[in-house]
Amino acid sequence: MEEGGNGRRVCVTGAGGYVASWLIKLLLSHGYKVHGTVRDPSDKKNAHLKRLGNALENLQLFKADLLDCDSILGAAAGCEGVFHVASPVPATKVPNPEVQVISPAVSGTLNVLKACSTLRIKRVVVVSSSAAVALKPDWPKGKVMDEECWSDREYCRITENWYCLSKTLAEAEALEYSKEHNLDVVTLCPSTVLGPLLQPTVNSSSLFLINILKGLRQSKENSVYHIVDVRDVADALLLVYEKPEASGRYICTNHPIKVRELIDTLRSMYPNYNYPNNLIEVDNDYALTSEKLKKLGWKCRPLKETLVDSVEYYEEAGLLNN
Numbered sequence: 001m002e003e004g005g006n007g008r009r010v011c012v013t014g015a016g017g018y019v020a021s022w023l024i025k026l027l028l029s030h031g032y033k034v035h036g037t038v039r040d041p042s043d044k045k046n047a048h049l050k051r052l053g054n055a056l057e058n059l060q061l062f063k064a065d066l067l068d069c070d071s072i073l074g075a076a077a078g079c080e081g082v083f084h085v086a087s088p089v090p091a092t093k094v095p096n097p098e099v100q101v102i103s104p105a106v107s108g109t110l111n112v113l114k115a116c117s118t119l120r121i122k123r124v125v126v127v128s129s130s131a132a133v134a135l136k137p138d139w140p141k142g143k144v145m146d147e148e149c150w151s152d153r154e155y156c157r158i159t160e161n162w163y164c165l166s167k168t169l170a171e172a173e174a175l176e177y178s179k180e181h182n183l184d185v186v187t188l189c190p191s192t193v194l195g196p197l198l199q200p201t202v203n204s205s206s207l208f209l210i211n212i213l214k215g216l217r218q219s220k221e222n223s224v225y226h227i228v229d230v231r232d233v234a235d236a237l238l239l240v241y242e243k244p245e246a247s248g249r250y251i252c253t254n255h256p257i258k259v260r261e262l263i264d265t266l267r268s269m270y271p272n273y274n275y276p277n278n279l280i281e282v283d284n285d286y287a288l289t290s291e292k293l294k295k296l297g298w299k300c301r302p303l304k305e306t307l308v309d310s311v312e313y314y315e316e317a318g319l320l321n322n
C-alpha cells in the first residue's frame with residue numbers, strides 16, 4: 001500500500017466511536033477520502049465528525065449496521081481499504097451477551113469481511129484487542145505475551161468475560177477468513193486506550209480513568225493495566241494499513257502500570273481528586289510486547305503526556321464534576 005492518502009478512499013466502521021474518530025481525523029489530515037459508517041447519521045453524538053479538518057469535503061457518513069451486510073456493502077463501495085473498528089465495548093455487565101456483544105462482534109466482522117471480498121478491497125485492518133491476547137491463565141508465568149498468545153475461550157466463558165470472548169472469536173475468525181478467501185487482513189490488538197476524546201459521549205476505557213479520578217472505581221484490586229494513547233493507536237492503524245509488509249496480528253501497547261502507581265502518578269500532578277484507597281494486592285500481572293509493531297516503525301508518546309491530556313480534556317468537558 002502506498003503512503004499518504006492522495007485522495008484515495010477508505011471506509012471506517014463505527015465512525016462515531018472513540019478510536020474511530022481519532023483514526024478518521026488522522027486519515028483526513030493525510031489526504032484520504034473517508035466513508036464512515038454510523039448506525040444513525042442524524043444522531044447528534046456523531047456531529048463532531050463533520051467538524052474534523054477536511055471533513056466537509058472528504059468525509060461521507062453512511063448508515064450501516066454490522067448485522068446488515070447490504071448496508072456495509074453500500075458504505076465500502078468504491079474504497080480501496082477498510083478499517084473495521086466497530087464492536088460493542090460494554091462498560092458494565094449486559095443481560096444478553098450473545099445478542100449484545102458476541103454476535104455483533106463475530107457475525108459483524110464476518111459481514112464486513114464478506115463485503116470486502118465482494119468489493120475486492122485491497123487491505124482490511126481489523127481492530128481487535130489485547131483482550132484477545134492476555135486472558136490465558138496457562139501462559140508461562142513471567143514470559144512476555146506476544147502475538148503467539150491467544151486468550152483462552154473456555155476461560156473467558158467460565159469467567160463470563162464476554163467482551164474478551166467476543167474479541168478473541170472475532171479476531172480468530174478474521175485471520176482464518178483471510179487465509180481461506182485470500183483477503184489481505186491485518187489485525188491490531190490495542191491494550192487500554194486513553195487520551196482526550198473527540199466524541200461527546202464517554203466510552204468505556206475513558207470511564208475507567210474518570211472513575212479513578214472521581215473515586216468511583218468499583219474494583220479495589222491493585223491490578224496491572226497496559227495503557228496506550230488513542231492518538232498512537234490511530235497512528236498504528238494507519239501504519240499497518242500503509243506498510244506493504246504488514247501482516248498478521250500486532251499488539252499495540254505501551255505502558256504497563258499497576259493501579260496504585262497510576263493513582264500515585266495522577267495524585268502527584270492533580271492532588272485534589274478523591275482517589276480510591278485501600279487497594280488489595282493481587283497476583284495477576286502479565287507483560288505484553290509491541291516489538292513487532294515497533295519494528296514496522298510505530299512510535300508512541302510518554303504515559304505522562306497521555307494522562308495530562310486526558311485529565312485536562314475531562315476537566316474542560318466537565319466530566320469530573322459530581
Ligand SMILES: NC(=O)c1ccc[n+]([C@@H]2O[C@H](COP(=O)([O-])OP(=O)(O)OC[C@H]3O[C@@H](n4cnc5c(N)ncnc54)[C@H](OP(=O)(O)O)[C@@H]3O)[C@@H](O)[C@H]2O)c1
Pocket residue numbers: 013014015016017018019020038039040064065066067085086087088089104108127128129130167189190191192193194203204205206
Ligand atoms: N478503548 C479501548 O480501550 C480499546 C482497547 C482495545 C480495543 N478496542 C477496540 O476498539 C474498537 C473501538 O472501541 P472504542 O473504545 O472506540 O469504543 P466505542 O467508542 O464504544 O466505539 C464502538 C463503536 O462500535 C459501534 N458499534 C457497536 N455495535 C455496533 C453494531 N451492531 N453495528 C454498528 N456499529 C456498532 C458503536 O456504534 P454506536 O455508537 O452506534 O453504538 C461505536 O461507534 C472496538 O473494536 C474495541 O473492541 C478498544
